Amino acid sequence: MALQDLCNFQDIFQDSLTKLCFLGTFEKNTACDYVSSLSTRSSTSLFNFYIPAAEYLDESPIQFGQISNIQSSSAISSQESILSPSSLPTSLPFASSQSVPLPFPMSHGTTTLAFMFQGGVLAAADTRSSCSGLVACPASQKILPIHSHLVGTTSGTSADCALWKRILARELRLYQLRHGRRLSTRGAAKLLSHMLHPFKGTELCVAATLCGWDGGEVDDGCHAGTVIDLRGRGGTTKSEMTDQEKYLDTLNEKVSLPETQSSTFSEQYFARKKVSFSGPGLFYVCSDGTRLQGTLFSVGSGSPYAYSILDQGVRWGLTVDEATSIAREAVYRATYRDAYSGNCVDIYHITSNGWTRRTREDLKEEYYREKERRRHEGRGRQDVTVSE
Amino acid sequence: MEYLIGIQGQDFVLVAADNVAASSIIQMKHDYDKMFKLSEKILLLCVGEAGDTVQFAEYIQKNVQLYKMRNGYELSPAAAANFTRKNLADYLRSRTPYHVNLLLAGFDDTDGPGLYYMDYLSSLAKAPFAAHGYGAFLTLSILDRYYRPDLTRDEAVDLLKKCIEELNRRFILNLPSFTVRLIDKEGIHDLEKLTLGSK
Numbered sequence: 001m002a003l004q005d006l007c008n009f010q011d012i013f014q015d016s017l018t019k020l021c022f023l024g025t026f027e028k029n030t031a032c033d034y035v036s037s038l039s040t041r042s043s044t045s046l047f048n049f050y051i052p053a054a055e056y057l058d059e060s061p062i063q064f065g066q067i068s069n070i071q072s073s074s075a076i077s078s079q080e081s082i083l084s085p086s087s088l089p090t091s092l093p094f095a096s097s098q099s100v101p102l103p104f105p106m107s108h109g110t111t112t113l114a115f116m117f118q119g120g121v122l123a124a125a126d127t128r129s130s131c132s133g134l135v136a137c138p139a140s141q142k143i144l145p146i147h148s149h150l151v152g153t154t155s156g157t158s159a160d161c162a163l164w165k166r167i168l169a170r171e172l173r174l175y176q177l178r179h180g181r182r183l184s185t186r187g188a189a190k191l192l193s194h195m196l197h198p199f200k201g202t203e204l205c206v207a208a209t210l211c212g213w214d215g216g217e218v219d220d221g222c223h224a225g226t227v228i229d230l231r232g233r234g235g236t237t238k239s240e241m242t243d244q245e246k247y248l249d250t251l252n253e254k255v256s257l258p259e260t261q262s263s264t265f266s267e268q269y270f271a272r273k274k275v276s277f278s279g280p281g282l283f284y285v286c287s288d289g290t291r292l293q294g295t296l297f298s299v300g301s302g303s304p305y306a307y308s309i310l311d312q313g314v315r316w317g318l319t320v321d322e323a324t325s326i327a328r329e330a331v332y333r334a335t336y337r338d339a340y341s342g343n344c345v346d347i348y349h350i351t352s353n354g355w356t357r358r359t360r361e362d363l364k365e366e367y368y369r370e371k372e373r374r375r376h377e378g379r380g381r382q383d384v385t386v387s388e
Numbered sequence: 389m390e391y392l393i394g395i396q397g398q399d400f401v402l403v404a405a406d407n408v409a410a411s412s413i414i415q416m417k418h419d420y421d422k423m424f425k426l427s428e429k430i431l432l433l434c435v436g437e438a439g440d441t442v443q444f445a446e447y448i449q450k451n452v453q454l455y456k457m458r459n460g461y462e463l464s465p466a467a468a469a470n471f472t473r474k475n476l477a478d479y480l481r482s483r484t485p486y487h488v489n490l491l492l493a494g495f496d497d498t499d500g501p502g503l504y505y506m507d508y509l510s511s512l513a514k515a516p517f518a519a520h521g522y523g524a525f526l527t528l529s530i531l532d533r534y535y536r537p538d539l540t541r542d543e544a545v546d547l548l549k550k551c552i553e554e555l556n557r558r559f560i561l562n563l564p565s566f567t568v569r570l571i572d573k574e575g576i577h578d579l580e581k582l583t584l585g586s587k
């Protein structure tokens with residue numbers, strides 16, 4: 001088939017069908033069953049993810065481009081430091097002791113944020129690309145769509161983010177073609193995290209939040225037994241479950257375990273498959289290996305400023321307009337205080353119908369509008385004192 | 389920054405971990421679970437460097453499950469602890485060591501409860517009680533003073549609460565809530581989350 005030649009895809013399913021008759025209980029032909037049962041055999045790997053690897057990357061990425069021993073030993077080691085260089089702006093970006101000196105000075109300044117609410121997921125980011133004290137581009141795009149229902153905010157090194165987003169988009173598209181359904185946001189986050197893992201400890205810096213909507217996935221329905229939430233939410237009589245938490249409880253993929261110990265192996269094994277769901281998903285993935293699921297994230301040098309605004313105003317029950325205005329205000333306040341964020345703000349809204357993008361708004365206007373408002377308030381107060 | 393604690397009783401092990409996932413000075417998540425379920429009666433608590441924790445813990449978790457699939461029975465806690473330590477040791481002198489500190493807690497049907505302390509230099513010690521993190525400096529002496537091998541479940545939870553009170557009083561960082569789990573011959577039980585407001 002043309003697709004096979006294009007993707008270099010061997011028809012593993014056909015070959016393995018005959019070998020899988022020892023698992024007698026399953027009859028279904030869906031791809032996900034093959035994935036789970038193939039994992040017991042180490043010979044074939046279903047996912048051959050191609051990671052771009054030039055010859056110089058065959059050696060350890062840490063050893064790449066070592067110029068001289070003297071240079072490497074005198075540089076500061078950033079491996080042990082608690083504060084990672086990517087999240088706080090540094091005046092002089094320093095190289096870690098084992099890697100090549102940077103070709104030109106880079107810094108990681110940005111403000112991006114994303115949060116979940118009743119109307120879907122909202123992602124916002126500024127548009128300033130800085131490069132050691134200069135504004136390299138005042139109109140860059142920090143929110144990159146990956147597919148129709150998944151958008152990723154980027155922070156860190158722009159080139160790394162753009163590349164890895166494209167690689168992720170390719171892998172997700174291939175998954176969709178092979179399995180007939182979109183990979184969930186959780187799966188995409190795990191995939192990105194595992195693709196970035198070999199580069200841990202190098203200068204690669206990608207801190208992304210993946211915002212997406214998972215929907216319409218086929219539930220293969222072969223789980224049995226009760227569902228146990230392993231997230232330690234015991235004592236429900238005392239803990240207050242807000243609307244948001246209840247929603248998340250139903251959304252979160254739960255592992256179902258059979259109660260009886262006498263069930264056979266294959267039943268137990270298939271019962272461990274995840275329940276698929278439809279709804280919003282928000283994950284934070286960082287090149288240092290962090291992978292977190294949540295309902296509110298902000299990344300970048302301006303993120304502390306944005307967090308303080310968002311923590312005050314974000315609730316589950318926001319309308320779309322309210323959510324947009326709070327996202328815009330959070331980015332605005334961050335750009336006001338942080339030198340490495342600024343210019344305009346991009347806002348993307350993801351719903352079950354996909355993502356929509358607002359026209360880019362210049363934050364300069366917001367600044368002047370606020371100045372006007374302050375002036376009006378000041379005049380109002382003056383009038384009051386005069387009349388008294 | 390992160391805190392793990394384990395207390396072994398006569399026929400149970402009580403473990404608790406804080407719920408903060410931090411990135412430099414920001415708390416990114418307040419309800420992060422640092423415990424990984426290796427099997428029906430074994431829990432692995434894992435703290436350390438950002439990506440290493442999840443990568444290593446999931447690797448151990450999947451391998452323990454694979455053992456069960458291949459052989460039809462589960463690894464004992466002692467075997468799982470030694471397997472984990474061996475993997476840590478193998479990676480220690482490689483190009484990519486895992487910087488993780490672990491507590492492995494489990495219940496063996498023949499040997500009873502067990503708590504194993506492992507650190508990033510792949511040392512392994514079976515201990516009646518153990519803690520990881522800066523908070524350990526503050527709480528180990530409390531455990532030394534009040535621990536008895538014949539603690540009941542309630543007494544162990546009270547001892548845990550004493551430790552957390554001390555953390556709230558003297559530890560410079562804010563650790564607002566802790567996930568608490570108990571392992572006994574019936575398996576793993578989730579106990580009530582301990583938060584700042586609880587006595």
